[in-house]
Amino acid sequence: MFRARGLSLRQERGVPECERTKFIKIFQICDEGKKGYLSREDMKVAITMLFGYKPSKIEVDSMISLLPKTSGVTLDEFVRMMITKKAAQMSxxxxxxxxxxxxxxxxxxxxxxxxxxxxxxxxxxxxxxxxxxxxxxxxxxxxxxxxxxxxxxxxxxxxxxx
Known part of the structure; x- marks a missing residue:
């Protein structure tokens, strides 16, 4: 199963449930058309909502490139990516x-x-x-x-x- 690079099982388990809930809620808000995945544009919006800045095309492409070739980023993949990203959060x-x-x-x-x-x-x-x-x-x-x-x-x- 997919695991984002650099994310250990320990890091994933250490994320509070409210944080996971927030990631899920943002995913659902940004899933335009309720298709079950986030497109590149949806990902930009989700990252903006979670982290307060608009990611570059290169940043989004590098995140998506870690995934198998699909239509977009699934909920599980999104949550894992955001856990990794949260580990390097802003000051x-x-x-x-x-x-x-x-x-x-x-x-x-x-x-x-x-x-x-x-x-x-x-x-x-x-x-x-x-x-x-x-x-x-x-x-x-x-x-x-x-x-x-x-x-x-x-x-x-x-x-x-x-």
Missing amino acids: IGDERQIFQVFDAHYRGYLTIEDFKSAFRHVAPHLSEQTVLEAFREVDQDTDGMICYKEFEFAMNYGEKDE
């Missing part, structure tokens, strides 16, 4: 920089318009409804703004349980 300084890029007007919080604008750049084919749902999910206090603490929490969701 807190990177999260602050991403927030500042989203905060184009330097207000210290993100509005729905900031959020839509950012997603238009990093994931232009993502539906507006999906972007709105993501905004509502991150806006924990439902005040119509995402402060850095809410953003940071969303970026690190599940890590505290380790």
